[in-house]
Amino acid sequence: MQREDKKINVWGARVHNLKNIDVEIPRNSLTVITGLSGSGKSSLAFDTIFAEGQRRYIETFSAYARNFLGGMERPDVDKITGLSPVISIEQKTTNKNPRSTVGTTTEIYDFMRLLFARAGRAYSYATGEEMVKYTEERVLEMITDDYAGRRIYILAPLVRSRKGHYRELFESMRKKGYLHVRVDGEVKEIARGMKTDRYKNHDIEVVIDKMQVQPKDKDNERLKKTVATAMKQGDGLIMILDHETDEAKYFSKRLMCPTTGISYSDPAPNNFSFNSPQGACPHCKGLGQINEIDMKKVIPDRRLSIHAGAIVPLGKYRNQMIFWQIDAILKKYDCDIKTPVEDIPDEAMSEILYGSLENVRIDKDLVKTSSDYFVAFDGVVKYLRTLIDSDDSATVQKWADQFMAVCRCPECKGQRLNREALSYRIWDKNIAELADMDIAELREWLNHVKEHLNSQQRQIAEEILKEIRTRVDFLLEVGLDYLSLNRQSATLSGGESQRIRLATQIGSQLVNVLYILDEPSIGLHQRDNERLISSLKELRDIGNTVIVVEHDKDMMLASDYLIDIGPKAGRKGGEVVFQGTPAELLGLSNSSKSSKPSHPSTPSHLSHPSHNENSIDGSTAAYLTGRCNINIPAKRRTGNGNSLWIRGASGNNLKHVDVEFPLGKLIVVTGVSGSGKSTLVNETLQPILSQHFYRSIKKPMPYDSIDGLEHIDKVVNVDQSPLGRTPRSNPATYTGVFADIRSLFVNLPEAKIRGYKPGRFSFNVKGGRCETCGGNGYKTIEMNFLPDVMVPCEVCHGKRYNRETLEVRYKGKSIADVLDMTINQAVEFFENVPDILRKIKTIQDVGLGYIKLGQPSTTLSGGESQRVKLATELSKKDTGRTLYILDEPTTGLHFEDIRILMEVIGRLVDRGNTVVIIEHNLDVIKLADHIIDMGPEGGRGGGEVLSVGTPEEVAESTKGYTPRFLKAELENKGINNRN
Template sequence: MFTAIAVKICIFAVCELLMKKFDEYIEVQGARAHNLKNIDVSIPREKLVVITGLSGSGKSSLAFDTIYAEGQRRYIETFSAYARQFLGGLERPDVDKIDGLSPVIAIEQKTTSKSPRSTVGTITEIYDFLRLLYARASDAYSYETGERMVSYSDEQIKELIIQDFKGERINILAPVIRSRKGHYRELFEQISKQGFLKVRVDGEILDLERGMKVDRYKTHDIEIVIDRLQVGEGDDLEKRLMESINTAMYHGEDVMMVLGHGKEEARFFSRSLMCPTSGVSYPNPEPNTFSFNSPKGMCPHCKGLGTVHEVNLNKIIPNDKISIRNGGIAPIGEYKKNWMFKQLELIAERFNFKLSDAVKDVPKEAMEMILHGGNEKFDVVSKAMGITRSFKIEFEGVINFITNQYEEGGTASIKRWAKDFMDKNDCPECNGTRLRKESLYFKVNGKNIAELAHMDVTELAHWFEVLPKELSTKQFKIAEEILKEIKARISFLLDVGLDYLSLNRSSKSLSGGEAQRIRLATQIGSQLVGVLYILDEPSIGLHQRDNERLINSLASLRDIGNSVLVVEHDKDMILEADYVIDIGPKAGKHGGEIISQGTPDEIMKHRTLTADYLSGEREITVPKERRKGNGHELTLTGCTGNNLKNVSVTFPLGKMIGVTGVSGSGKSTLINETLYPILNAHFFNGVKKPKPYKKIKGLEHIDKVIDINQSPIGRTPRSNPATYTGVFGEIRSLFAKTPEAMIRGYKPGRFSFNVAGGRCETCKGGGLRVIEMNFLPDVYVECETCQGKRFNRETLEIRYKGKSISDVLEMTINEAVEFFENIPKIYQKVKTIKDVGLGYITLGQQSTTLSGGEAQRIKLATELSKRDTGNTFYILDEPTTGLHFEDIRILMDVLNSLVEKGNTVLIIEHNLDVIKMVDYIIDVGYEGGKGGGQIIAKGTPEEVAEHKKSYTAKFLKKELE
């Protein structure tokens, strides 16, 4: 008995210890996702934990592909069997066991909606509270007269009529037609059948007559005369007046008019909001009145998008010296025997010109018909035969055709074709506000909702700070709770360093880091407790000045009872963490192990790459002297796009240039949206319109521009580094030259997974099958026929040095460098990929699994493998994204080699390890948003570091010391 009790006590004690352990740690055992080598790790709960290590070492595999994937799977398992049938089954991640796991929320860089209807305001829900504020506490004004709108109850209308028209004879009218054309015979007959005897037409009271009508080509105002009475006193009058008011409101759709005897101007009354002078009325406001996603609030012209696509005549006629026959009208192309050119030949005959004439010589009337269309019959008399022939032109017009194809074209390719001849402009009806006219005339403290959405967050915070003093007592009582919610959410955006954004900023235009910090601010606002948050490099795109605020935001998430797990390389973030997990020792197959873990102080005692850089044992050294360049300059003047304040800037050529400044200061506007489109249009006829500028000088000193950004190298699993860099074409040719392939008659196409013949036809060469998840993103599962190899059995039988084409695609770049060292064309390209620090990825790795930084370096490698001219202008936007300190050192070696050959490399960057290595800095500021847009410092890093007001200078000076 005593033994049994002792066993029970032991079991209870063990269970209690286990429960306590699970309360304190998330226990991961046997994680093997991707390159993880069966690792075990204990992650402390309710702490700020940073996972760091070299790029490709396995950080994301642990955080997202193991911990988050298991959390997501467990969440879906809580659904009913009925709901799960629509979601499909999520496979368990390759891990033995995970204990102590809380509900998981992943805040990644790729999860922001790309819908044109999604804005910063809608993502953060601030705009939803603004809509509620305007629906409950705004004042309405007339768009006709600017007067404040009024609305009355029927009782109030009766009292006003008795008070203002006492002793007068009045007509009570119900407006039924307002400023519209038509003969209205049926309307008059309908009014007569309802028992009314008189109507007021265009200010004149008339007796209703049988068959009565008015001039159909003029605009008319028509009101029914409901009653005519003398305003006096007594119950009978009040009763009659109320009945007449009810009848007038019924026929006038909640609007009525009172016309004094012998007067021309009638007075309007409405149950809804109404202008007392013009009679313009609005429906009573509700939240949807201010939503650009609802028919009640959206601008009817642009459907709430704020922009419209309009045909650009310069794209239709790029060169008016070319004839129509030779392709002078670009959408039509060169002469073909089709219906379009038959109509053009008729137009040419009608207006007496030839299709071989230059477009500029075509008569104006003919060009009008060609562009805008028309229907016309005309006769042609044959002088030789004396015969008259009749012809009919029925031409839609090139502009109308393009517009119709864009709006109603069935396929995406047709829409893309039409879009090539159009420009995206602000909607002329709503001026980009997205809302219908009436919605913009509801105001709080003199501002409409679109004006608030246009303010940056800092300005908006100040406006709401002073607003309570400007509201009436009644308005403040209504709005008090709404204002608390709005202020709280605005403060969260300020805390994560997004003070420069405006609420109407489209989510499509946000960088990965900005999108992630917006979601972080939203999660802080939700005040959830007991959740595991997993973030992927939230410091991306953030200036050192704002890093502290971001770290404090993550700490506040932790302090309310959440666990925060961050994949990060930022030095400040690592040092401020409660616990650090370092994965390595190298990348790819040589990584996937926990090489050190503990507090930041404990981590620095280990001899790892991360520890060495944190402790200062290793560092990216500052160059002993800065390059002098080639003496030439590129000068851009008068830039005024977005927040740029008439900026003029000189770029010295033959140097490495760093463009710095706080987030939102105008760096991307200056470089990506002004300089690059100008250079791209000059060298490659790019069609993207640059932001406004005056002039550019020095183009003759460079011969091409290359923009290496972080957009994906492909959007489907079929795209991979081998196909993007072009090396796969060489590999396929190599396989086609093997003896066995030549005997079988296989050509290079046989080894393509995009061409029928050699590929697996079950998955069409994808290696994966797509399972549509309905409510969630599509899931890809391995093809059961080829087991992910992409090719059929016959193709896989062809071997080069013992490897099939599928084996080659599975090789890491490091392995491929050794394997193809005797094939120069292949070796050169794969060696370049290795040189930019991507030796750990595989040749056939799906582009959808590559980070933004990895995609950018593949693009860089592709450009490096080409012959450079020594006069190329390279533009890179934050190339250090996702890079460890050691990876940054490797990348800078590559970029330095480009500059050594005479090229110019321009880098938009916040990372001080990069900034201190450039030859010339252009610092943009002072603040973000409206407080930015100026060049505040320029020169060598040493010169800029001495600037007193630059935020970059403050941090750079410490780094150089």
């Protein structure tokens, strides 16, 4: 028996579906908790162990602090011992803010800003020359050397290339006693009331003194005082003007361009931040992109006339001023408003879109005046802009979005920073260029940068570079070498964002901490899995306990301890099927029961290896030992003979690839992380099809052409986004079965007698719902700066409906009782109602029998949401010409769940449809009819199509990493099952 402080013990856990279970976890170990989707893994790891750890942490605060924070509810568990401080690393994407990037999340970009502020060399954005910086003594010395014996003006620059009349500035200088100024290269005497043209850019310098420079050996006291005064007036910058040649030269105590006199303020880290006004590009405010009006969306069909509605935002001709103006412009070019746009001269269309330089004459008959009417015309584009800017309502913005396109900022070229920040360089790279490199390329730059620094730079940069290298190395360790620091956090997958936080935790070097991770292997190719497992073991080896909720076979076998929760999902789960080492699970260990960690109150059948010999089919042990397999099909589908071709795809890292998608097949797109799979499918193929079928506004990544669209009639993207944004959304409402259930209740005799309509049984409209909670079933208590607290409604007690509605019952059940049923219960309950049964049976078929009909969609995982969407599509009648797109559908799925899911997907393909899946899981890849393998590496090293064909054909390829793993999978599994 191990000492108590060597393990974490959980007694009597009953959170959600956990059935009063006892679990032990060795400390300083890598423990994997596995089991079917919905079996209770997350309930044990996050809702019990993590929740209790967090509660105890808050209890260490003073009573005063807890008064502000509020107490956390204790999870439903008898006792937990041996608990360390807990850190949870979940799948939630780090930040949806477009200003959040990989660099800011990992703090690498913060160190880069410091590096450039302290060791960067400034160059002029006007001439490219290196900026210079002089002391006042050095300025005096240079003036004496360069202008000895010559007459000069000493001036202080006040205004540089800015508009304005500057009357107050001239008056201020006059009152200070200065007599002359130089305005736009011309020296003038300052007169009372003097001003400049307010609409032009001006350069203004005040003349401090005019003198003849004495040789070095003479007393230059006057020159010293004049230079000091000029430096003060010019904010550290002075100009010397040669009286004879009229040539100007600049000197500055700050960084200055020796040719143009442009000066920079002393650099600080904020000057290199796109989230700070000091560093952000003023045009795009640091976002790197702007919204522009897209002319192709404004005039989609040039064959139409403006009268017929060619300019979509204006619509068809109406008797309004803007149409009169357009007609007047067209008449100047011998056209009219009924001329097709393609026949209108380009100059005329330019005037119509961007405005006329001359006032437009409107016919007096149109405006009903005694004479013709002249009016300025600003153009359709400005008219649109004015509408958008003057009305920020959601309706107008949605209307305007259809004419907008996101494009790269023309001023900073997408680099987010202002031109001063981009002018600082280290080894010929500015900070934006480094942030655009992938992590592997950045590490290579960091390896050699010291060789290109001078001794002073090297001394300043040494510690900063060390910090950057350390953090970059941690990202490399968790397999994120293909990301760049500029990559937006919102575009990261759940697995990627989780691994970024994992890298940060490895870097923190904390010890005696309990880390709980939720499927960190998501999105990882088998090649990268080893690096992730090594990182987790590194966390363990420095003195931490690591608990991973995971389904990955490699992770399970590499763990020190394994806990299998099951045996099924939902009400039939929540039990400990096995706990022990992977070797014991596989039956490879002959050690006695007492030699392994065991909880005294744990029933022996839960932990004894012999129990696995009689365990149910579909359990973790059955799949790991090979007793259960996802069988390889006896033959591959041949498809319908037609194909969809994308040619010249070049978005992100795609290298102008031509890709064939044979229709009527199960197609799997695979490859290492960052190889270009999502760019090809989610960013190119899917937007092309959505634009074609649904006029979607999402713009596809660059490509040359697409062929074969006539062979499909719709595209369905089954992603992992939530079913809805509020708890009012649930599987019943999403699938549409709730409408059928309400119709059933409306037709009951009791409902007819009372005159109830379908709205009576909706919790979203007044009538039948509980008005105290508005049909929510709970009330939200605002906690000011704390998260809101939700408590059950004191009137309906969470049932959502009022008493009269709940009195109508079908087979003894009210509408609230039906919503509280699991899918499995509902299938039995509605077995004689075909319309309802068909829709809910498909949810059961995708392995979601354990979720409730009325379960808020906000409580469903990404994988569960994806399968509800898939079930919804399955319940619809299809034409057999639909193309389905799924992105990593195995997320959160156990081996048995994957088997059920792939059977369902197989049925879709058997009906003639095409399914395209992005996936790394070999159990899915081996079932494909056609594989597209991308690579060979991630990031700039990827973007190529390495091999295509059946799994057997791809397994024989010598390109990339997938064939090696796939070949081993085909040889080791399912070969005997193919007959």
